[in-house]
Each structure stands twice: as C-alpha cells, then as structure tokens.
Amino acid sequence: MADSSFDIVSKVDRQEVDNALNQAAKEISQRYDFRGVGASIAWSGETIVMVANSAERVNAILDVFQSKLIKRGVSLKAIDTGEGEPQASGKEYRLAASLKEGLSGENAKKITKVIRDEGPKGVKTQITGDEVRVTSKSRDDLQSVIATLKSADLDVALQFVNYR
DSSP states (O other): OOOEEEEEEOOOOHHHHHHHHHHHHHHHHHOGGGTTTTOEEEEETTEEEEEESSHHHHHHHHHHHHHHHHHTTOOGGGEEOTTOOOEEETTEEEEEEEEOOSOOHHHHHHHHHHHHHHSOTTOEEEEETTEEEEEESOHHHHHHHHHHHHHSOOSSOOEEEOOO
16 A cells, blocks of 8 residues: 655745735724824735834734734734834834745754654655655554644644645
C-alpha cells in the first residue's frame, strides 16, 4: 500500500481579509464613538493601515478588525502588527499590520521538531520551500499529527492541504 500524506502550509485567504476590512471600515464609519476622530482602516499596498487621533482609538479599530477576522474564519496569527503600539504621526496615530504567509525555515523546523517529539514513530517529514510534507503508512498516524499540531502553541496559522 502506498504512503498517505498531507502538506502543512500557512496561507491567508485575501478575499476574506478584504471582506473583514470592508466590514470593519463600515462599522467604524457608523459607530458613535468613532465620529469626528478621523478613524479609518484601509489597505496601503500590502499593509493594512489604521488611523485615528489617539492611540486608544487605533487599538479600538484593531479590536473591531480582529473581531471581523474571527467571524470570517481568518486566524489572528496571520496578522502581524509589529510591536503592536500605534505610532504618533503629526496629530494622528497610525498602526500598520501586514499579512504573514508561508512558513519560514525556523517555523518549519519547529513544526518538524514537534512532530518528531510528540507524534507517532512511523511519520516522516520533509521541508519543501514554504511548506512541510508529512507522510506515513497509516492515515490514523496522520490524523494524530494534525491533532498534535492543532494543540501545539505555534505562532503561525496552519492549514492542512493535499490530504491523500
């Protein structure tokens, strides 16, 4: 019997992020506590820029955006806000967030280490570019690897694709 396998990737559905951003922008434009403070959230190239007249308002915009992402099924681990503190820029405060896609070499090594340490014995891993392929003779072993990785505390959003 041939080996079963799946790939571990870290991808973000940009359409869902865009929908969440549009929903957040609409809520910000309609909410009373954001009136007259210059609050906005929008794409700026590949980053999402949140602007308001105080750091607390920018953090409130980020909170609204994160709640919309959760409702649309996008992991918050896929959004990188840097140090997370709004920066003063003239009379306004700005916070830039970017999308984290692909597994870095360091994160791929962490994933393979978790699989080696906590997973079943007959499981093999192979790092190819920005994804990790996991193979085994037993599909049950692959299911337990997925369960192990879901419970592991990794700082990336993982998806499991190409399950064969």
